[in-house]
Amino acid sequence: MDTKSLCLGALSLGDATGYEIKKIFEEGSFSHFYDAGYGSIYPALNKLLADNLVTCIEIEQEGRPAKKVYSLTDAGLAALKADLSKKPMRDKMRSESITMMFFGHLLEKPHREEILQSYIEYFRDGCDCIENIDPTGQPNGRRFARGLGLAVYEAAATYLEENKDLLLSDDKAGAETNVAEVTGDAA
Amino acid sequence: MDTKSLCLGALSLGDATGYEIKKIFEEGSFSHFYDAGYGSIYPALNKLLADNLVTCIEIEQEGRPAKKVYSLTDAGLAALKADLSKKPMRDKMRSESITMMFFGHLLEKPHREEILQSYIEYFRDGCDCIENIDPTGQPNGRRFARGLGLAVYEAAATYLEENKDLLLSDDKAGAETNVAEVTGDAA
DNA sequence: TTGACAGTATATCGAAACGATATATATCAA
DNA sequence: TTGATATATATCGTTTCGATATACTGTCAA
The missing domain is CATH 1.10.10.10 (Winged helix-like DNA-binding domain superfamily/Winged helix DNA-binding domain)
Structure with missing residues (x-):
């Protein structure tokens, strides 16, 4: 493939x-x-x-x-x-947005918020785009792909919306490796 | 990035x-x-x-x-x-499984079923794998990534399970471009 | 009316990433 | 004792990415 x-x-x-x-x-x-x-x-x-x-x-x-x-x-x-007829390879995905969130403790809060907001919009736009496709008369394979895309995008958008405070609030628990850095770093 | x-x-x-x-x-x-x-x-x-x-x-x-x-x-x-601090690039993903389903009309039904089943397992295994990670004590960025991954995998697995008949049944509507091929092709 | 912009269409280039493989050693189970 | 798995580094050819060049058309507004 x-x-x-x-x-x-x-x-x-x-x-x-x-x-x-x-x-x-x-x-x-x-x-x-x-x-x-x-x-x-x-x-x-x-x-x-x-x-x-x-x-x-x-x-x-x-x-x-x-x-x-x-x-x-x-x-x-x-x-x-x-x-x-071959076995498909496992899915690959690359999300720079989530990678940046993974290192969120190094980002300033406004920038974190900005990234997160445009990421939510990205998924919501994706939902709208998919919903605008009329599935009637399309072969099953394409109807299936449409539905799966919609389900996944919807789930992602909803999760992001419901959990954004997790990223926008400061770390309280954990982060034992970086405590010194976080407290001393205002750049 | x-x-x-x-x-x-x-x-x-x-x-x-x-x-x-x-x-x-x-x-x-x-x-x-x-x-x-x-x-x-x-x-x-x-x-x-x-x-x-x-x-x-x-x-x-x-x-x-x-x-x-x-x-x-x-x-x-x-x-x-x-x-x-740069703007992240939009997500990229590549799913050979879904691509194969997109051309599902060219696949034999047993093979379609096989691919679909292992695809469901792939997402369910993914869910299990993520659930086994203990989020307590982890920084918010990682907790967030964990939750998002779980939400997306869960949504995909659920959609696949609930809609697999769509792929396993034969096309009834649509496929106007390939009608001749479909009827004449048993290879 | 002209000039900017978006769309159609093909093509290439360097940089990056992918996937497989080689090497070498240790450990642990069948 | 054979095979599998884990640690650890490294390379190589192929593929893909992203940007860019070319060139013509249509359109919409200044």
Whole structure:
């Protein structure tokens, strides 16, 4: 499951350009679970083309540069199915916001509050964005992804809202390693 | 917020070796939000050493090769605080499991069920793991991260359990692009 | 009417991270 | 005694990230 498979998967839904492939995963309910940049997609498409897993037709356009529309080949569909039959790797996530909160004792309170507030908004915006997607008529896989995304974002937003005092208040218990630093540090 | 900052943050909690730094983020409530491999940590420590943001003392050990214990310098602490004062990047996550479900119409039902079941277990195990961490005496930042991790994992596991039929049943509505393929494809 | 801005579309580059692997030793259980 | 697990450092090739360049279109306001 790398960018090559992601492109194959996108093309299994219909022919597309590299730009459109990015849009598929950028918009809609899916962007929260996987995304890839052009720096990954275009090289991936070139490799797929070299391996005859996709074909490409250049469509000339008036004025604009030609667009390259990619299509899945039979071999490409087989390769995709083979890849989907593998065991998925465990989820990976990277949250700089939470990492910063982890070291919250080194941050000034106003900045902590600022980060936390924009983090809450980030999840609330995510909820709104997902809710605006109409699931009717979509295949089950996409309905499922939409629902899961919504459930997780809602849970995160709610937790953040209900527990923000935990981060905004000063440490009282614990932090035995840093007691000296905390008391002596006003920078 | 890259691996260098992650190492500085770890060292702000106390001196450590590269191996121990990995352990800090691998175990405990934090592993779900950020992790780094040795292929990132050791080069990061070398760069930090070159920039005088950390110091290193080699401790000889009987039999075993010498261990390198790193310590944060004043400049290192300043650099960490400077980095923490920046606006965090938005969360990134990559879920191969959900990506596979997104293309679920190409998967055989037993395999779909298998992936889904191990995905549920993955989140339930995650919940158990987090619940086993005693939050008492820990600084607020870590208590917060623990609670958020638990809330999100719980929400994901619950959603998966309650909606798995959505993936295990066949598509009835929608999928207008693939109708021909679906009906003609039993491979 | 022009100029700024957003959108469409392809492409590349250096830096960073990933995943696997190698090395060496100790300990503990089957 | 074989195998597994833990401690500990390190590298290597591949992949991905993020930023940027190019170039044309449409649009909306000053």
